[in-house]
Amino acid sequence: MTVATAAAMVGMLAPAAAADPLPGGLGPCLGSGCPDVWNEPNNGPVAGYDENINIYVGGDFLVREAAAEAEGKIVTLGQFDMDKRDGVSQVYNVGIVGVGSRVAPPNGSDYLTVGGDVTVAAGERLLAEEGSNSGRVAYAGTLSGTVEPAGAPRPDPGATAPFTGLRPQLTEASRCYAYDGDAHRATTGDWERVGDTFTFTGDGTSAIQVFDVDTNLVSETNGNAGFTFTGIPAGATVLVNVYGDARTVATFMGALPNPGLRERLLWNFPDATDLTLSGPAQFQGSVLVGQPASTTTLTMSGTNGRFYTAGSLTHTSSGASGGQEIHAYPFDGDLPTCDPDADTDGSHADSDGPDSDADGSHSHADGSDADSHGPDPDADRSHSHADGSDADPHGPDAHADGPHPDADGPDADPHRPHSHPHGADPHPHRPHAGPHRPHADVEADPLPVPPG
Template structure:
């Protein structure tokens, strides 16, 4: 398992994988994915508290010729590789604390115009194990209003199709509701450039679960600062 890109938690980072699976977890750079890691020597993982790795497991901030640091403000327990990665800094998470209200404000702004849902430019439909999003074919920002879970009609994994999206357009999917789930089997979009321009925005969710055997493409913004997001 792995988390690509820069990972920041304002609290602690605990790693304890289940028996029978790989006892390694990669941060910063992944075996598959965009293959665009953070700069070498930068913090791949930043924790505002303790970093705890279960016995017999390893947290890796390296792959091939690329490597980064693991910054933590509390105590470090367990194995982190390479040996040069761990970096104690009592203010490790300080640069990110001001982002919390900014992200909350942005999430609400993207989804609401005053107290009303922001007007959508496209429509969506769920049929079996497929969700199809259809844009208006012209707007520079394609907006979708979804008041449902991102899963199949039966509650299982779903695929996503986007039609009518102009080249280079920003795609904003506002997913409303306090409890939401995402379950997908789809690891890539046929639309070139869509992944980089797609934001899944959850402005209301206090409980969000994300499951499935494939990578969930696009960026995710969960606006509620007291929310819990579970990845499995």
């Protein structure tokens, strides 16, 4: 038995050289209303309240087709534009939703904050309430269309001013987590794809488990894929760096068997300017998209974790499917520490992102270059150290989530939290990253704490 195997069996962690949260205080649940336990998506009573940002969009937030709802506090620096297709529910819920973690922003707080215009198409409704729970829709531009409740709209020219600094921090953090200078960050494990399943195998000891993926996360036939994680010690953070300018994740992923992993799993896309997330999935873990010029098209049935993009987001559906949802779950992991002075030429913040390996090669766990002399001779298996040629970047349009539950949901929990000032640290043993702006370094960092 190897040391790594023994460590994995007892859940032993090798100490991290340095570990931090996401920049700006983003990630964990904030405030006195945070629940002790985060339940799987459900339509039960309200389970708690979270003051932190669940969805951050550096560009525009568009709602299209039959997308249904977005849970938790939402900030978009650009416009919020809702224009769904005919024949589906004409409601889009924000803040509090019918099915999700059932952890909402505090009652009366800003559920949605918009730096530009809010536009809701004729005959449609943007809904920021359920039962006795309701919030505000703050906006710096103009409002067109129906927002409910009647008291929700809150015009404010400076609505997003406290949040603008998060955008470059997320870009820099995304690059830092993925790169050491111009090279891919060293990994702690490997992955392989067999048929429609990706298996990520960690080293069994590292506190931050790092994986390098330079291909689309789709099945061998370009269909939906599943993801499993092994060799991950209890309490470890899993960082999956997905490289490439155009990427697709198509999945039927469901709940993870690894206890607590959802809250410590980050899918990082440092390079992508065109990202498609699709499939009949309840996608687990938080998402970070670093490029300000990016557009993410989200048609997954559900996502379960923080969703942070420096670019724009289109929440939509594909084909006859509908009811797509973004659910609120925290990110509590520790990430590589980033030194703001490590890269003095500013190249790390290039909005075009670094060039990815043209041959699609993958890194070994020891950080050595992969074989670039063609595909793996074992044609039915894709490995993290093989050529891993890309699947169709447009991916499949598979959705089988069925009808969306009643948008109005059940009666909300009448209990309200005693809110702490925004930014209070729910983990006092772990220092906030504060306003620091990360660059590439071999140590570890968290996501930012949102101001305001």
